[in-house]
Amino acid sequence: MDSSIPPVSSRAVQGDISVPVITFDAGQTLVELDLDFLRRRLAERGTDVSVEALAASAPAAWARYDELVAAKGHPWHELMQALLTGAGIAAPAPLVAWLWSEQPRANLWRRPIPEMVTLARELAARGYAVGVLSNSEGRIAELLAEVGIADPFRAVVDSGRLGIEKPDPRIFAHARAALGGGEAIHIGDSWPADVAGARGAGWRAIWYGRTARGDVDDPGVAVAPDAAGVRAGLARFGISFG
Ligand SMILES: [Mg+2]
Known part of the structure; x- marks a missing residue:
């Protein structure tokens, strides 16, 4: 032994x-995704949007996420892009990129x-x-x-x-x-x-x-x-x- x-x-x-x-x-x-925190982050970048508009946009954005998740793993950018677009923010890509770059120190979840x-x-x-x-x-x-x-x-x-x-x-x-x-x-x-x-x-x-x-x-x-x-x-x- x-x-x-x-x-x-x-x-x-x-x-x-x-x-x-x-x-x-x-x-x-x-x-979960904190829509009020997201609203405040966007305001810091000069983009005003209400929590209500973000909340109204969320179901479709999550549906988009669910559609893509099997193929892409974690389609974070697509979710955020759909969420902001649905809340009435035009051309949100630079904001999405900024939010992603901030995610390690200011997690939106x-x-x-x-x-x-x-x-x-x-x-x-x-x-x-x-x-x-x-x-x-x-x-x-x-x-x-x-x-x-x-x-x-x-x-x-x-x-x-x-x-x-x-x-x-x-x-x-x-x-x-x-x-x-x-x-x-x-x-x-x-x-x-x-x-x-x-x-x-x-x-x-x-x-x-x-x-x-x-x-x-x-x-x-x-x-x-x-x-x-x-x-x-x-x-x-x-x-x-x-
Ligand atoms: Mg999870």
């Missing part, structure tokens, strides 16, 4: 493998989704190893602190810091190690990054949000259009709340 292999009990110091790991994606899962934050807090209070696993620009931990929702998360794993993005199984492995737990569940809105990524890493997944619908022929995936659906999915995976 190779004496360099540590006894199983020594692993316990790194974490309790009986504690399930539960990670949340950030954008469109914990935080900063409006907390309250029912998901509440859920994360309940899970943390129940003792689960709760974390964030995000494809982002390297400042997601600071952003969560800035908007006052960092408290439930034991670890924040940001692709911009790690140099590995979802769906790469290595980022999931990193998150699981950082959270020091056992079986793992990831919650997120992107099928390829969050759901397929988690499944490829041997995790279970909850597909959350606007586009999460239909039957998925995989017992390791729960489909959750809203936070109540996420709770139902977690319960199905054996996570208890109370």
Whole structure:
């Protein structure tokens, strides 16, 4: 026997493998596009638009995003272009380019989704190893602190810091190690990054949000259009709340 292999009990110091790991994606899962913040940023560039006009434009802009997402991955520019055009801003391309260049330090996705934050807090209070696993620009931990929702998360794993993005199984492995737990569940809105990524890493997944619908022929995936659906999915995976 190779004496360099540590006894199983020594692993316990790194974490309790009986504690399930539960990670949340950030954008469109914990935080969403903040239209008032966007309005203020545009005003700084001399473009006045109301939150109401942006809100009215948003459904069509998201429909455009959904149309392109399969082919383009994360069509951020197209979403923003459609959003601003639909809100009545003519020739918004330079503004879109500026917003993109600002995104690392002034992330527009900063409006907390309250029912998901509440859920994360309940899970943390129940003792689960709760974390964030995000494809982002390297400042997601600071952003969560800035908007006052960092408290439930034991670890924040940001692709911009790690140099590995979802769906790469290595980022999931990193998150699981950082959270020091056992079986793992990831919650997120992107099928390829969050759901397929988690499944490829041997995790279970909850597909959350606007586009999460239909039957998925995989017992390791729960489909959750809203936070109540996420709770139902977690319960199905054996996570208890109370
Ligand atoms: Mg997302």
